Amino acid sequence: MIIGSGCAGLTAALYAARANLSPLVLSGLMPGGLLTTTSTVENYPGFPEGVDGYELMARMQKQAERFGARVQFATVEAVDLARRPFALTVDGERVETEALVVASGAGHRQLGLESERRLEKKGVTYCATCDGALPMFRNKPLAVVGGGDSACEEALYLTRFGSMVHLIHRRDQLRASRIMAERVRSNPKIRPVWDSVVTEVLDVKQDKVTGVRLKNVKTGAETVLDCAGVFVAIGHTPNTELFKGVLAMDEQGYILPQRGAQTSVAGVFVAGDCADHIYRQAITAAGMGCAAAVEAERYLASLNA
Ligand code: NAP
Numbered sequence: 001m002i003i004g005s006g007c008a009g010l011t012a013a014l015y016a017a018r019a020n021l022s023p024l025v026l027s028g029l030m031p032g033g034l035l036t037t038t039s040t041v042e043n044y045p046g047f048p049e050g051v052d053g054y055e056l057m058a059r060m061q062k063q064a065e066r067f068g069a070r071v072q073f074a075t076v077e078a079v080d081l082a083r084r085p086f087a088l089t090v091d092g093e094r095v096e097t098e099a100l101v102v103a104s105g106a107g108h109r110q111l112g113l114e115s116e117r118r119l120e121k122k123g124v125t126y127c128a129t130c131d132g133a134l135p136m137f138r139n140k141p142l143a144v145v146g147g148g149d150s151a152c153e154e155a156l157y158l159t160r161f162g163s164m165v166h167l168i169h170r171r172d173q174l175r176a177s178r179i180m181a182e183r184v185r186s187n188p189k190i191r192p193v194w195d196s197v198v199t200e201v202l203d204v205k206q207d208k209v210t211g212v213r214l215k216n217v218k219t220g221a222e223t224v225l226d227c228a229g230v231f232v233a234i235g236h237t238p239n240t241e242l243f244k245g246v247l248a249m250d251e252q253g254y255i256l257p258q259r260g261a262q263t264s265v266a267g268v269f270v271a272g273d274c275a276d277h278i279y280r281q282a283i284t285a286a287g288m289g290c291a292a293a294v295e296a297e298r299y300l301a302s303l304n305a
Helices: 007-018 053-066 114-118 149-158 178-185 282-304
Strands: 024-026 070-072 076-080 086-090 093-097 100-102 106-108 141-145 164-168 190-193 196-202 211-216 222-226 229-232 236-238 268-270
Touching (some): 007 024, 007 053, 007 100, 007 282, 100 282, 149 164, 149 178, 164 196, 268 282
Parallel strands (some): 024 070, 100 268, 141 164, 141 229, 164 190
Antiparallel strands (some): 076 086, 086 093, 106 236, 196 211
């Protein structure tokens, strides 16, 4: 079984299926994973013109299914990895597997503000591709929080809809790759707001986003910036709650791969963003998925030897 249907999970499924292991992919709540929320993927090899993120994932699933992988829309609620076969609780039902690939990915990190939580879906969002075209954002000033590639990508995408995009970053230098940073700098509709953090999303009383309260981290000055939407793009947290105390992980919750794609439990393998806070690319996740399936195949062969 493979938990997760992003680049890592579906590549593991492709390799496992071709090895006649009849893999079952448990998709999670976001089939296709985070890449389905991206617009154009320009750095996946083999697509010189770029490829739509959703389309890339649909193609990966089709390719895995062609060799016999099954993909089930399902959520894993609990795991028992103490004995073999491993037992998973999937949508209330117990299912067993001899080998497991964990490719559960990562979710969007939140600012951690009460006002952010209260105004989620009322102007606070974590995905410009999903929500950017909504009428409430059209021709209005918008704000993106973050300084990495995701924030730049969101800001660039939102220039299609908003009257102006404020890019709020806690430092005065972007973390993003040079090509993305350059695109942001040269776009007249994007205005960087440096050295600033959001301390409150306004306005909980009106039950919609009207602006953000900002604090300049260098001067301590507080200002209010008017905007109709807040797009938070400050990185990710691994989806590994299920494995706390079960698989070895670092203090941030990333599963620690051992000897390639193995984990602290024999027969459980790991791939993709749930185990990678360094590269976090579609292609590296796919590569790790391949490695996890190869390891699983060898492990299962050793059981039968
Ligand atoms: P990231 O590179 O970790 O950047 C997160 C950004 O959010 C950083 O600028 C960080 O500030 C800021 N941040 C983190 N916590 C914050 C907080 N609590 N409050 C305010 N700001 C906060 O994450 P990412 O942009 O999602 O990218 C993840 C990976 O995916 C990267 O490897 C990236 O290259 C890749 N990616 C690539 C593309 C592309 O190639 N087109 C697109 C999207 C993502 P600091 O800089 O001060 O740490």
